[in-house]
Amino acid sequence: MSVRIDIAGLRQERVAVVPSPLAELGMALHALSEPGHHPGLQGWVTAVTARFDTHLADRMCEADFLWRSTFSDLFMPFAGIPGRGTLPGATLAEDLDLLDKLTDEQFVDAALEFTCAMPYDTEAAGTLSDPELRDRALALAAARGPQQMRFTQRLLADPPRIRAWLRQFLEDCDEAFFAEAWSRLRHQLASDARHKTDLLHRKGLGEALASVSPSVTLDEPAARITIDKLGIGHTATLDGGLLLVPTSLGWPHLSVLHRYGWQPVLHYPMGSPEPVAPPSVEQLTLRMTALSHPVRMRLCRSLARSAFTTSELAQVHGMTAPEISRHVSVLKKAGLVTTRRRGRYVLHQLDVTVVARLGSDFLEGILR
Structure with a gap:
């Protein structure tokens, strides 16, 4: 649009x-x-x-x-x-x-x-x-x-x-x-x-x-x-x-x-109090769609507290690793999750700064 x-x-x-x-x-x-x-x-x-x-x-x-x-x-x-x-x-x-x-x-x-x-x-x-x-x-x-x-x-x-x-x-x-x-x-x-x-x-x-x-x-x-x-x-x-x-x-x-x-x-x-560029409408749509799934909401709750590997998330949420991987991929594509490597492990974590810009109610909901 x-x-x-x-x-x-x-x-x-x-x-x-x-x-x-x-x-x-x-x-x-x-x-x-x-x-x-x-x-x-x-x-x-x-x-x-x-x-x-x-x-x-x-x-x-x-x-x-x-x-x-x-x-x-x-x-x-x-x-x-x-x-x-x-x-x-x-x-x-x-x-x-x-x-x-x-x-x-x-x-x-x-x-x-x-x-x-x-x-x-x-x-x-x-x-x-x-x-x-x-x-x-x-x-x-x-x-x-x-x-x-x-x-x-x-x-x-x-x-x-x-x-x-x-x-x-x-x-x-x-x-x-x-x-x-x-x-x-x-x-x-x-x-x-x-x-x-x-x-x-x-x-x-x-x-x-x-x-x-x-x-x-x-x-x-x-x-x-x-x-x-x-x-x-x-x-x-x-x-x-x-x-x-x-x-x-x-x-x-x-x-x-x-x-x-x-x-x-x-x-x-003429000026923004935030130094970052606003998300495009497409990015905003991706983020809202990503957060509309209850499993991804639960994943966000875990990833807001700490970094997890795919296997750890699968164990915590009682799902298979491929299922977790698909949901994490959606969150990553929306720019809500970051990844980093620690040795042979890949850790995922919620980008709280990005999530906070979507609204304090959501952030408070996943942190409480």
Whole structure:
């Protein structure tokens, strides 16, 4: 599974690396709504929420589905401006002015992304102009809860009113907490953007993308960028550009805006608290499949405590050596078990570091 961006004919000067205050505010709202996704921001989240006034907190809950489970494209309005080459604003006010330039149809469709009511990366009629899509959006919003239903009804009935409400809310967030955060983050983001731009000019797009994430690869002969994600999507730069937008608050989320008719955007975390590269979707699938078998779960429990030979494992678990060998091979292929030789013996041991990255619940389960 992956998202693909066809870049045939894309000129290097149409590739830009630019921070966006509005996109970063969107990630700030996401981190505040889903602090579990961002353990490294716990201190910041606690400090911000401690000084929230009740009115702002209530308003945040009114539309948190725009940034909690789905990162709405409304936070990157520059991508929807005609010409497919507009850059993010230097200030939040400039980004919000770009948001105001979206048509009502664009605004509504981007706001209703959480309902999955309409195709995302293929051409389709807009929700405002298509009664069937409107009914579908209302039905899907109702299935997600009364809060989503009320928002969708108000949005479809009076888009300008919701647009004004959202802009005022974002400006109030800026005053309450984001302006202070942005004053610190913008220098880091600008530095990262300069570094990526320098790589782009000196070594080409492939090197610049490789520095964004190991999950992003360039196939130059095919003129295609592939982003390894648990999702499927496709877009093309056509006669427009390609935007790379760094985020500090967004780790570990690597987002791809591939909405039909909009400029493609890679919204990438500029740094990871872990020095190792994230596993590919294929590696993750192998690991989860390997751990789905009860015998391999029991083997992991043994191998987490000590190194064992195949014969020792066979004796401990009451199985034949060939059976144990087959299960250990699956764990090794998934990168969960390491082997080393001690004389004429081959010892197997669980790679606890790799397992820990899959989740603390599993690790605690096999260690208790």
